[in-house]
Amino acid sequence: MTWSEMQPLLSQACWDTLYMVGWSTLIAVVAGLPLGVLLVLTDRGGMVQNAVANKVIGQVVNIVRSMPFLILMVALMGFTRWIVGTTIGREAAIVPLAIGAVPFFARLVETSVREVDGGLVEAVQSMGGNTWTVVRKVLVPESLPSLISATTTTIIAIIGYSAMAGTVGAGGLGDLAIRYGYQRFETSMMWIIVAILAVAIAVIQFAGDSGARVLHRRAGKGGEPLRFRAFFKSPATSA
Template sequence: MTWDQMQPLLVQGCVDTLYMVGWSTAVAALGGLPLGVLLVLTDRGGMLRNTAVNKVIGAVVNVGRSLPFIILLVALIPFTRLLVGTFIGPTAAIVPLAVGAIPFFARLVETAVREVDHGLVEAVQAMGGGTGTTVFKVLLPQALPSLVAGLTTTVIVLVGYSAMAGVVGGGGLGNLALTYGYQRFETGLMLATVAVLIVLVTLVQLLGDTAVRLLTRHERKGG
């Protein structure tokens, strides 16, 4: 296969991969952020201490993280078909990608929020600040660099997950590598796909690291 033949396939594969990863990252952030914060707030010493709720959320997150993605991908086929009408294609792949990423990101959020200086939380509480004020004025702003780092890690994991989604016709670079590179023995296209994935992950990591450095610098100046 010549480069002229590979180029449109790689471009479409990149577009599909970015589409899947972008939407699943957004869903993972919307779902994982509140779960991670709740894990901290409902734990011992938290402002909303509730052992039962904390254990339930923790169990759900642990189960979600322990399942290999390929198994989750297959197990969610009925749910995916019910939700989007099919289990094949980039849009269908967003469902298992997001479900797999939510508990992963939730644990990263929990770790980031726990790193916030407890003295700042106590100071806000001493001034009459409630749970909402503490979360949005102290916990999330102070944990922002770590949250961005966690989100960067999540995006990179999702790029890998999206490649696995190609096994069940999820589209993207993974499907391209499987359909053309493996099944049709197009070694050149397989290597090109791997190279594109490496570049994509590297760019995500660089952007994430840059954002973390800028946020950390701004936080220090603000302090």
């Protein structure tokens, strides 16, 4: 197969992969961030401690995370058909990709939020801050560098999932690799796809690491008290 024949196929496959990964990441972050924070808040010693809720949420997250993605995709076919009307194509792939990524990202968020200094939380509470204030002004901002790293890890995982989704007709680079690289023995196509994925993952990892480092540097220069005053304005100051 010549490059002129491969180029339109690769362009469409790259766009399909970007489409699936982009939407799945957005859903994973929007749903996984509050879920991860909730796991911390409802845990023992948390601000809204609730052992039953924490156990139920944790078990659901663990069950979904423990399922291999291909099995999860097959298990969700009925749900996927109900949501998008089909089980084939990039839109259909977004459903299992997002569902598989949400608990993955939630656990990373939980780990990041647990690293926040408890002294800051206590300081906000002593100034009259409620749970929402603590989450919005302390937990999320203080864990932002770790959350960026968590998002980077999630994006890379979703790219891997999307390649596996290609085995059941989801489209994208994985589908192209199966149809041409494996079934038609087009080894050149296979290696080009491997190179594209390797470069994409390297760029994403570099961008994520750079963003996290920049935030760490800014936090280090500002110092903890300065960051705290920027995130929480006391009633006395506002008066």
